[in-house]
Amino acid sequence: MEGRAVLLVNLGSPDSPSVSDVRRYLNQFLMDKYVIDLPYLLRRLIVSCFVLPRRPKQSAEAYASIWWPEGSPLKVLTERLTEQLANKTRAVCVRYAMRYGSPSIEQELISLASRPDVTEILVVPLYPHYAMSTVKTCVVELERITRDQDIRLPVYVHPVFYEDEAYIGALYDVAKPFLQQSYDHLLFSYHGVPERHIRKDDPTGSHCLSSADCCQQSSVAHLTCYRAQVLKTTAAFVAKAGIEQDKYSVAFQSRLGKAKWLEPYTNKQLVSLAEQGVKKLLVMCPAFVSDCLETLEEIAIQGEEIFKAAGGESLTLIPCLNDHETWAEVLAAWWQKSPAKLSRIKG
Ligand SMILES: C=CC1=C(C)c2cc3[nH]c(cc4nc(cc5[nH]c(cc1n2)c(C)c5CCC(=O)O)C(CCC(=O)O)=C4C)c(C)c3C=C
Numbered sequence: 001m002e003g004r005a006v007l008l009v010n011l012g013s014p015d016s017p018s019v020s021d022v023r024r025y026l027n028q029f030l031m032d033k034y035v036i037d038l039p040y041l042l043r044r045l046i047v048s049c050f051v052l053p054r055r056p057k058q059s060a061e062a063y064a065s066i067w068w069p070e071g072s073p074l075k076v077l078t079e080r081l082t083e084q085l086a087n088k089t090r091a092v093c094v095r096y097a098m099r100y101g102s103p104s105i106e107q108e109l110i111s112l113a114s115r116p117d118v119t120e121i122l123v124v125p126l127y128p129h130y131a132m133s134t135v136k137t138c139v140v141e142l143e144r145i146t147r148d149q150d151i152r153l154p155v156y157v158h159p160v161f162y163e164d165e166a167y168i169g170a171l172y173d174v175a176k177p178f179l180q181q182s183y184d185h186l187l188f189s190y191h192g193v194p195e196r197h198i199r200k201d202d203p204t205g206s207h208c209l210s211s212a213d214c215c216q217q218s219s220v221a222h223l224t225c226y227r228a229q230v231l232k233t234t235a236a237f238v239a240k241a242g243i244e245q246d247k248y249s250v251a252f253q254s255r256l257g258k259a260k261w262l263e264p265y266t267n268k269q270l271v272s273l274a275e276q277g278v279k280k281l282l283v284m285c286p287a288f289v290s291d292c293l294e295t296l297e298e299i300a301i302q303g304e305e306i307f308k309a310a311g312g313e314s315l316t317l318i319p320c321l322n323d324h325e326t327w328a329e330v331l332a333a334w335w336q337k338s339p340a341k342l343s344r345i346k347g
């Protein structure tokens, strides 16, 4: 692996919680055709007329409530993970980039490719599960950059790792101290996606979301089915942690717009759990590798309010993998993976 550099890629955050920075970030994010997958003019209309007039102010307030003195939690945690990984590998260089905002993938890829000691680059998208709005957009962006910038050295992408034993082990290491305390229920809250995204990516054209148990049947469609993959993460985690079937459930958060997203929705599930008599609730969010607005604000602040208003007593958020030592060790083992287990970007 001599000459291999590593680039960790996360989603991104605004530069600051000011309304103008949040507006710029939301515009870049939501104008991505893999996030709002509509024809350009319709997407432009929706983003400009329905999202940008009001959402930046609301989101800026939410960001301000979780912002750290060093910056956005997602960005600071990705930076700390990068440092940990650099200390644990012999990679010539370990850097991070953000799909939206800064530092951009383009800037970091150009900088790595221009170093004489770098002979190949391993990109690790920090998403355990495939989704067009996360992994696909990242791969398409890498293809564009290598083509436009004429990057000739091999650029490899690490595959999704939703049921990788080491990843599940790291999730368990982080969660163990919380699971050892008394709790009534564990909720797995995954970022949602529109159902349309899942159907669009289904290579069979007919399997995904065709029945309530389609994700339990074996199908080639699961290579790109976000729902099947998050259910596999959940199953692997509860098997590892020995959690009984009546003590956990799965829900999907962060819905935007009027389209149907994966169900059940987290906010409704929080009310339903409280109404069923759950008092002490644990929530973990394995779709996020780093704590961010969606965990620290949507779950730990808003989610707690919803749960308590419906009769629950406490909601405890289990942190994401962040810069946990075990997670950095898992990544340190992955950096040496042979090209046969990675996919190469076609420039
Ligand atoms: C159509 C809209 C969106 C899709 C689809 C979507 C998928 C998706 N997102 C993440 C991870 C994160 N999303 C975050 C914030 C965020 N997401 C959307 C919209 C969609 N996401 C918006 C508009 C925002 C911005 C905040 C807001 O205004 O609500 C974040 C947090 C970033 C941070 O700065 O902390 C993450 C992380 C995944 C994994 C995913 C699909 C599986």
Ligand SMILES: [Fe+2]
Pocket (backbone or CB within 6 Å): 191, 254
């Ligand atoms: Fe999102």
Ligand SMILES: [Fe+2]
Pocket (backbone or CB within 6 Å): 207, 208, 209, 214, 215, 221, 222, 225, 227, 228
């Ligand atoms: Fe499926």
